[in-house]
Amino acid sequence: MTKYExxxxxxxxxxxxxxxxxxxEIDIIVHKLKFLPIESFSNVVLxxxxxxxxxYTSSTIAEKVKIAGGNLISNLDSxxxxxxIIQQDDSLYNILPSLLRKPEIRDSKAFTDNTIYIIYRSNFDKDDINYLSDTEILAEILQPKYFFYGRDGIDWVKFEIN
Incomplete structure (x- = not known):
């Protein structure tokens, strides 16, 4: 039985x-994505x-990523x-330049394609009560053509490299 169930x-x-x-709400997300080809599901690392x-991996976050239209991978080498990036505090922006210089990030498809995101919602994936909102955040990031919940700029942001 899944966490969602x-x-x-x-x-x-x-x-x-x-x-x-x-x-x-979860059924709506799943239904919208069930007709997409498998190559439409991005490999994502948190x-x-x-x-x-x-x-960051756990069975619950893997489930949320899958529902939201992605495949969770457990390392940057993939x-x-x-x-x-799940932000803990404001020091992230001081650390981010050196993090982005790491070869495994700099050489990644995500860096090349400018698809790096920051979730700055403090309780992201911390409480079961937020299961739906966490999944909506991920759906907006992973499948932006299909989902808009108005969380961009409130709970997450796309980090512009250039």
Whole structure:
């Protein structure tokens, strides 16, 4: 059973309306993407500032990335199509120039294609209550032609290299 399915089951007993809403919204995302060819799903790596920019992986974040239209990869050597940096604090912008000079980032498809993003929502992937909003953030980043939730500039931003 996925994290998403567990959340729905838990919510059904506590708040059936919220469970139905979560299920409906996730189903809309899944339905919109089910007709896309597999090559439309970007390989994405998440780097967590809090964890010294090590690739961020967990079964829950992999599930959210998949629902949102991407494939989570666990290292930069896999030549990510998109790099998402999870910001912990404002010191990120002082560290970012040296981070972007690392060969595995500088030589990546994400760097070449200018597809590096920063999620600066402090509670990103921290609480189950944010499962839907986390997934919407990822959907806007990974499949911008299909999803617009108005979170760009509020919870995340595209980092312009040039």
């Amino acid at each position: 567990k959340l729905i089951e838990e919510l059904k007993s506590v708040n059936p309306e919220e469970a139905a809403s979560l299920e409906e 780097l967590d500032q809090q964890k010294n920019f090590e690739p 030549n990510a199509d998109k790099i998402i």
